[in-house]
Amino acid sequence: QVQLVESGGGLVQAGGSLTLSCVASGSIFSISRMGWYRQVPGKQREFVAEITVGGSTSYADSVKGRFTISRDNAKNMYLQMNSLKPEDTAVYYCHCVTTYFYWGQGTQVTVSS
Secondary structure, rough: OEEEEEOOEEEEEEOOOOEEEEEEEOOOOHHOEEEEEEOOOOOOOOOEEEEEEEEEEEEEEOOOOEEEEEEEEOOEEEEOOOOOOOOOOEEEEEEEEOOOOEEEOEEEEEEEO
């Protein structure tokens, strides 16, 4: 079992920056990759970024060059979001993969125009 807790969401103006954090607890050494998804009401949850235990990263085309995913140990993961746009407004969910797929509770990011 893994538990995930996100923090760092909030309200920011377009062009601004936010950093999201995700702290994992439980069976953290069984995690093979961690990442972020986001969801707006009425739409499917969409992939944002992911990082493997080896440090390889991948990004959605919509955030490439603006967002950076990182980990500093087995349990802490971050999403640095720069040049934010109103279309980045969503609930952002931390996830991780072991044998199973785990989700955090989500943190709201709102970008005003």
